[in-house]
Amino acid sequence: xxxxxxxxxxxxxxxxxxxxxxxxxxxxxxxxxxxxxxxxxxxxxxxxxxxxxxxxxxxxxxxxxxxxxxxxxxxxxxxxxxxxxxxxxxxxxxxxxxxxxxxxxxxxxxxxxxxxxxxxxxxxxxxxxxxxxxxxxxxxxxxxxxxxxxxxxxxxxxxxxxxxxxxxxxxxxxxxxxxxxxxxxxxxxxxxxxxxxxxxxxxxxxxxxxxxxxxxxxxxxxxxxxxxxxxxxxxxxxxxxxxxxxxxxxxxxxxxxxxxxxxxxxxxxxxxxxxxxxxxxxxxxxxxxxxxxxxxxxxxxxxxxxxxxxx
Amino acid sequence: xxxxxxxxxxxxxxxxxxxxxxxxxxxxxxxxxxxxxxxxxxxxxxxxxxxxxxxxxxxxxxxxxxxxxxxxxxxxxxxxxxxxxxxxxxxxxxxxxxxxxxxxxxxxxxxxxxxxxxxxxxxxxxxxxxxxxxxxxxxxxxxxxxxxxxxxxxxxxxxxxxxxxxxxxxxxxxxxxxxxxxxxxxxxxxxxxxxxxxxxxxxxxxxxxxxxxxxxxxxxxxxxxxxxxxxxxxxxxxxxxxxxxxxxxxxxxxxxxxxxxxxxxxxxxxxxxxxxxxxxxxxxxxxxxxxxxxxxxxxxxxxxxxxxxxxxxxxxxxxxxxxxxxxxxxxxxxxxxxxxxxxxxxxxxxxxxxxxxxxxxxxxxxxxxxxxxxxxxxxxxxxxxxxxxxxxxxxxxxxxxxxxxxxxxxxxxxxxxxxxxxxxxxxxxx
Numbered sequence: 001x002x003x004x005x006x007x008x009x010x011x012x013x014x015x016x017x018x019x020x021x022x023x024x025x026x027x028x029x030x031x032x033x034x035x036x037x038x039x040x041x042x043x044x045x046x047x048x049x050x051x052x053x054x055x056x057x058x059x060x061x062x063x064x065x066x067x068x069x070x071x072x073x074x075x076x077x078x079x080x081x082x083x084x085x086x087x088x089x090x091x092x093x094x095x096x097x098x099x100x101x102x103x104x105x106x107x108x109x110x111x112x113x114x115x116x117x118x119x120x121x122x123x124x125x126x127x128x129x130x131x132x133x134x135x136x137x138x139x140x141x142x143x144x145x146x147x148x149x150x151x152x153x154x155x156x157x158x159x160x161x162x163x164x165x166x167x168x169x170x171x172x173x174x175x176x177x178x179x180x181x182x183x184x185x186x187x188x189x190x191x192x193x194x195x196x197x198x199x200x201x202x203x204x205x206x207x208x209x210x211x212x213x214x215x216x217x218x219x220x221x222x223x224x225x226x227x228x229x230x231x232x233x234x235x236x237x238x239x240x241x242x243x244x245x246x247x248x249x250x251x252x253x254x255x256x257x258x259x260x261x262x263x264x265x266x267x268x269x270x271x272x273x274x275x276x277x278x279x280x281x282x283x284x285x286x287x288x289x290x291x292x293x294x295x296x297x298x299x300x301x302x303x304x305x306x307x308x309x310x311x
Numbered sequence: 312x313x314x315x316x317x318x319x320x321x322x323x324x325x326x327x328x329x330x331x332x333x334x335x336x337x338x339x340x341x342x343x344x345x346x347x348x349x350x351x352x353x354x355x356x357x358x359x360x361x362x363x364x365x366x367x368x369x370x371x372x373x374x375x376x377x378x379x380x381x382x383x384x385x386x387x388x389x390x391x392x393x394x395x396x397x398x399x400x401x402x403x404x405x406x407x408x409x410x411x412x413x414x415x416x417x418x419x420x421x422x423x424x425x426x427x428x429x430x431x432x433x434x435x436x437x438x439x440x441x442x443x444x445x446x447x448x449x450x451x452x453x454x455x456x457x458x459x460x461x462x463x464x465x466x467x468x469x470x471x472x473x474x475x476x477x478x479x480x481x482x483x484x485x486x487x488x489x490x491x492x493x494x495x496x497x498x499x500x501x502x503x504x505x506x507x508x509x510x511x512x513x514x515x516x517x518x519x520x521x522x523x524x525x526x527x528x529x530x531x532x533x534x535x536x537x538x539x540x541x542x543x544x545x546x547x548x549x550x551x552x553x554x555x556x557x558x559x560x561x562x563x564x565x566x567x568x569x570x571x572x573x574x575x576x577x578x579x580x581x582x583x584x585x586x587x588x589x590x591x592x593x594x595x596x597x598x599x600x601x602x603x604x605x606x607x608x609x610x611x612x613x614x615x616x617x618x619x620x621x622x623x624x625x626x627x628x629x630x631x632x633x634x635x636x637x638x639x640x641x642x643x644x645x646x647x648x649x650x651x652x653x654x655x656x657x658x659x660x661x662x663x664x665x666x667x668x669x670x671x672x673x674x675x676x677x678x679x680x681x682x683x684x685x686x687x688x689x690x691x692x693x694x695x696x697x698x699x700x701x702x703x704x705x706x707x708x709x710x711x712x713x714x715x716x717x718x719x720x721x722x723x724x725x726x727x728x729x730x731x732x733x734x735x736x737x738x739x740x741x
Binding site (some may be wrong): 100 | 316318319320323326327330331448575576577578580582583584585586587588589698702739
């Protein structure tokens with residue numbers, strides 16, 4: 001289990017992280033989200049031991065990580081956002097180097113290299129220079145380098161930046177496999193659909209503080225309980241008396257653009273049948289209908305605002 | 312210290328360096344090529360510089376026996392390459408830089424020079440047209456010309472024919488001089504007539520024909536002085552030392568820039584996430600850079616030993632000590648660049664400029680003894696000066712290990728200074 005407790009970090013007059021706390025459990029993927037400059041990277045850097053918090057502690061399996069040489073770091077694997085692998089060296093030699101940093105040697109190191117490369121699907125490219133790899137392969141090797149020492153917790157800082165859908169899918173499968181093995185995974189990303197697909201729980205940080213820490217359903221519940229009903233009408237449906245529709249108590253608002261009717265409902269269960277009945281009563285036929293519920297992006301933008309963050 | 316990690320980091324750096332053909336070419340082939348050229352200029356294996364003769368033009372407007380003799384003797388002088396020319400051609404040739412100096416011997420020079428030899432009257436003028444970018448050669452030509460003119464004019468003055476012609480001139484001068492009293496005039500006339508009679512008696516004697524003029528009244532014996540009697544100076548020893556130091560510093564710049572690049576590419580995040588101390592990371596980088604620097608220096612000297620016969624005529628232990636201390640200095644210089652630099656692009660230009668200044672003032676290009684004395688004192692604050700002087704002392708000067716201690720101590724002090732700055736200013740974040 002990874003526990004971040006009240007960590008704080010300032011750079012001069014700027015408070016980068018202001019008392020952040022959360023817990024990531026074994027077999028759980030925790031998504032760490034936030035706008036640019038929110039404090040995600042500084043938090044990750046403090047968890048990984050790259051930065052010393054001004055106050056607060058990071059506990060791994062109940063033990064605090066103290067100092068550069070702390071062997072507790074062996075329980076942690078870091079996948080940096082950058083492709084931190086040497087193009088000029090083979091995949092094997094890259095992993096040999098990074099394994100040696102974590103005190104691996106001899107047969108155990110060789111086996112770890114084989115296992116890691118197999119896991120990320122690069123077993124047959126072990127001897128090839130990394131310069132010959134595609135961007136997706138380099139990303140997978142970047143992940144393999146953090147898995148060599150079989151860490152209990154894995155920190156991934158935007159590990160899918162610039163990869164094609166196939167490689168992204170392969171990375172997701174790798175992470176799901178690691179989750180099944182009981183690994184604790186902390187995953188930062190700007191892609192909301194990735195977080196929705198992968199993460200069991202989401203921590204949203206803004207201005208250095210945790211502003212949400214919940215499961216996905218829990219986060220969805222934070223938005224007002226509204227649903228959209230989108231109805232594609234048959235061509236030539238003519239004009240509809242939308243004022244009458246909006247007057248229904250189940251309906252929040254309605255809008256007709258071209259031949260698409262969008263109705264925001266207060267309650268889907270009672271509102272949707274009422275709207276469909278009203279369409280029938282008005283002799284209006286429809287081709288397709290869909291409902292939309294609030295998504296993570298809506299929650300994220302609702303919590304962090306829509307103003308641009310360029311820092 | 313995490314020894315397996317330390318060892319893996321050092322081996323990784325060596326592997327990256329030796330796998331990079333551009334780095335190998337720049338670090339090993341380039342210094343050998345440049346040092347070979349400089350060594351040749353500094354006198355090669357014999358230690359004697361075969362300077363090219365200085366191109367001059369001579370315009371003989373006089374056409375006298377004396378001026379012809381001057382031209383003939385200039386033509387035989389090995390220090391110059393003389394060609395006769397017209398006045399217009401000579402001026403144009405110098406203006407175009409094809410000749411360094413043009414010597415113009417004016418009409419009536421031979422006669423006037425002989426008359427001016429013992430008198431205080433007006434002297435004839437020899438005109439020197441020179442290329443202003445070769446002022447050092449002008450001074451040499453002035454000296455060479457003096458020797459040949461004195462020889463030719465004195466030969467004319469002291470020969471029977473020329474002597475009698477001049478005596479007639481001086482007798483007439485005595486007669487016309489109204490400041491002399493009659494007694495002195497008589498005495499002078501008697502003396503000059505006696506000399507004229509002697510010239511008349513010897514004029515037809517064969518042994519007096521072609522009598523020589525004034526000559527240099529001494530010969531020069533030259534002896535190169537080094538610590539041992541059998542030690543011969545080898546110009547390549549200095550050039551390989553100097554260029555070795557220069558290119559090991561260039562390699563150290565690359566090593567420092569690589570740290571900046573690796574930081575930008577996230578490698579240092581990965582290293583620092585591992586259970587490694589900061590000192591282990593820096594020490595691994597310093598050792599790998601130092602090892603490569605040592606190899607660059609030693610490989611250069613090995614080449615110079617095989618091809619140009621450069622020998623460690625002083626203490627071999629002292630030579631190795633200077634090499635090790637220079638390598639430490641270079642590796643700490645690389646670390647300092649990594650610590651002080653911000654972006655690789657901006658850092659590279661500045662670091663190369665600083666290195667070129669250091670090697671220039673350190674005497675790696677031309678020996679420091681050619682500098683003005685104030686600059687020689689100032690350059691003692693530059694590490695390359697100690698490295699170059701130390702290598703010179705152990706190679707061609709043939710000095711003992713005691714003379715290596717000072718340069719080694721200075722180089723280690725610079726290494727500690729650079730390392731201290733590197734540790735203090737190294738940015739561990741990012």
